[in-house]
């Protein structure tokens with residue numbers, strides 16, 4: 344069975360079965376999201392983070408030390424979870440183990456926390472694009488799937504194909520911060536004009552913020568006034 348057929352079959356089975364908690368597989372109640380109420384309290388929440396770059400830090404100021412001296416191009420970053428335990432497991436399955444249907448659970452976890460945080464509503468969403476070579480390899484863009492669910496539920500338009508990854512870059516995990524930044528410069532390009540003024544970039548995990556920074560630079564150069572970054576998790 345090819346991947347598309349396999350994923351369709353899996354989604355059909357998931358739809359027929361009662362909704363289960365991602366963590367403990369117990370049957371979920373009508374008012375529970377992706378995890379049951381017991382597992383929800385054990386999720387690795389980011390309790391204290393910089394409202395500008397999303398980095399975890401424990402001081403009492405709004406911005407971290409880094410952002411007090413050198414601020415990113417984007418204006419706000421919201422990643423409600425730390426990239427560990429059940430959240431890391433969810434994202435790894437979604438990205439690397441051919442489980443695109445988990446994008447809905449990831450979007451639902453992010454959305455629950457966004458609503459709780461009384462978020463500023465953007466005019467449009469834009470998913471971090473993947474280079475065509477990696478997209479062909481994986482068969483789907485996981486960030487775009489998360490963005491589609493958010494767009495549908497929050498009723499915020501999703502800008503598809505406005506920005507593309509014009510040059511492939513090596514996986515970021517094995518690189519130094521300096522190397523990541525260098526690799527990403529000029530790797531995205533604008534494909535369609537953007538009318539929105541307040542845009543949220545949708546990513547799965549924000550690590551150094553270099554990807555969001557590159558996309559934010561393009562958005563701001565093309566008439567966007569306020570750029571938010573929404574990710575499921577931020578690395579520590």
Ligand SMILES: [Zn+2]
Pocket residue numbers: 364365366367368369378379380381382383
């Ligand atoms: Zn549970």
Ligand SMILES: [Zn+2]
Pocket residue numbers: 393394395396397398406407408409410
């Ligand atoms: Zn910061």
